[in-house]
Amino acid sequence: MTGPMSQLSTLSDGELVQRCRSGDAEAWNELVERFSRYVYAVATRGFRLSEEDAEDVFQEVFTRVFTHLDTLRNDAALRPWIAQLTRRLCLDSIARKNREQPASEPVSEALTADLDEIDEAFTVREALTTLSEPCQEILDRFFARDQSYRTISNELDLPSGTIASRIARCLSKLRVELEGRRSPPAGSRE
């Protein structure tokens, strides 16, 4: 989320899949962008793979998505498909490692909780994409990129004294958006 928001970011998963199938390179870029954080988090935060193994899983997930996109029966099921694929490839990676190093730690019992939290986080990110670009940008920088007020102020050319209040306002809008999703049809979009 560093440049202008892609127009494709408003497409549903199903619409995105259809455009990818027709060979639309920009749609593919958007698909990777949309799911890259999720796949990365599942591999590194969920399964705690090393960076090297996580990168292999990451590339393999997108390679398989790209090569098997035609076999997806329900285009709207892209998210569960990618989720399942990522988990399976992470487990394969761990199994391979365990064969090489039998002493390595088994998958933790906390895994399910971590994966649930990642899924919840992905839903929040989806809601984030419905906010205005400035809101998306400032929330992403502060929370996901862990940038300081000063950095945000410098990079977005905003008065430093307004950063905290902007974050609070945008967070409140995001909360409203999420509330609307939980109790439709009251939700409003900015």
Added chain:
Amino acid sequence: MTLRDEERIGELLRVLPPAPMGWVQAAQELPAARRSLDEVVARAEADAEFRKALIADLEATLALEGYEPDRRVVDELKRRFSES
């Protein structure tokens, strides 16, 4: 929802930091890599000399012919030629 919910939303936003840029770019370049692979395979099927050169030294032949040495393309070609 309350302020506590907003704190929780903030926590959840932290759960998904960006993936390394290089990983994302490599995944986004997959279609181009696939096209490159198809092109090399088609050419190898049509040109026996090219195919021979690929089997003898894959990376060097690709580089000589101006193909980008994408690791996935190289790995896939190795796999295909080892099967043939």
